[in-house]
Amino acid sequence: MLSTTSKYAIRAVIYVALYASPENKKGLKEISTELGIPQPFLGKIMQVLSRQQILDSSKGPHGGFTLKKAAIDISLMEIVDIIDGTEAFNQCLIRTSVCSNESPCSLHDKVAPYREGLRRTLLTETIADLASEFRKGNERIRI
Numbered sequence: 001m002l003s004t005t006s007k008y009a010i011r012a013v014i015y016v017a018l019y020a021s022p023e024n025k026k027g028l029k030e031i032s033t034e035l036g037i038p039q040p041f042l043g044k045i046m047q048v049l050s051r052q053q054i055l056d057s058s059k060g061p062h063g064g065f066t067l068k069k070a071a072i073d074i075s076l077m078e079i080v081d082i083i084d085g086t087e088a089f090n091q092c093l094i095r096t097s098v099c100s101n102e103s104p105c106s107l108h109d110k111v112a113p114y115r116e117g118l119r120r121t122l123l124t125e126t127i128a129d130l131a132s133e134f135r136k137g138n139e140r141i142r143i
Contacts, residue, residue: 005045010130012035013055016055016067017128018135025066028042045083054069055068067127071127077123
């Protein structure tokens with residue numbers, strides 16, 4: 001349900017939250033290599049996240065990325081909204097026209113609870129939550 005771009009953005013912000021600090025900024029090449037995301041594509045994502053005040057970016061030999069605000073203050077929905085917008089939570093799965101409670105498609109009532117659940121999860125889960133799960137060392141958890 002999330003675009004590849006949103007997934008990459010979330011993973012990159014988690015990586016920065018885990019490994020970057022003002023004294024140890026993480027460069028685009030390192031993040032790209034560690035996460036297996038094409039560098040030019042990731043560069044564009046990181047620029048957008050910097051412009052939207054999620055990341056702080058600096059150039060030069062000691063440049064790189066750090067979080068602009070606390071990881072606990074960055075919800076997953078904020079990143080999805082910046083990258084893709086929230087239209088996906090309102091779009092119909094089978095129609096190209098508007099689908100609503102007043103004019104539902106044949107899947108509307110079946111899909112609505114899942115769509116709302118995902119929306120709620122993205123609103124309440126933060127980068128800090130996901131970074132914490134990763135730090136616990138659970139072998140199943142990957143960025």
